[in-house]
Amino acid sequence: MDDITFRQAQQRVDQWIKIVGVRYFSELTQFAQLAEEVGELARLLSRTYGDQSFKDSDKKASLADELADVLFVLVCLANQTGVDLTKAFEENMRKKTKRDRKRHARNKKLHVKK
Numbered sequence: 001m002d003d004i005t006f007r008q009a010q011q012r013v014d015q016w017i018k019i020v021g022v023r024y025f026s027e028l029t030q031f032a033q034l035a036e037e038v039g040e041l042a043r044l045l046s047r048t049y050g051d052q053s054f055k056d057s058d059k060k061a062s063l064a065d066e067l068a069d070v071l072f073v074l075v076c077l078a079n080q081t082g083v084d085l086t087k088a089f090e091e092n093m094r095k096k097t098k099r100d101r102k103r104h105a106r107n108k109k110l111h112v113k114k
Contacts (some may be wrong), residue, residue, distance in 0.1 A: 006085035013075045024080045034073045041066040 004012070017024055025033065044061045046052040078085050104110055 009075055014079050030077050037069040
């Protein structure tokens with residue numbers, strides 16, 4: 001499969017919603033879905049990289065699938081609120097670069113090897 005852009009992902013999700021999903025959930029419901037998906041991701045991360053142990057029901061979970069679930073809902077929210085993720089991402093990277101250009105380099109905590 002070829003790489004896709006944010007814009008292509010937004011178009012692909014929109015087409016899927018129109019064909020398979022019938023319509024977008026309301027923004028509030030979509031946000032609740034996002035919280036649910038992030039919770040599932042957190043659960044998997046706490047068991048994979050943290051101190052929690054896996055239950056039998058957790059063992060089939062996939063990090064890639066959970067991240068993709070979060071991404072799907074974020075794309076849905078962007079689509080229904082008119083956010084161009086390509087433009088938003090580029091602007092956000094410029095903001096972070098300007099704000100954090102020296103901050104992280106000066107952070108001694110980041111230079112400690114674990």
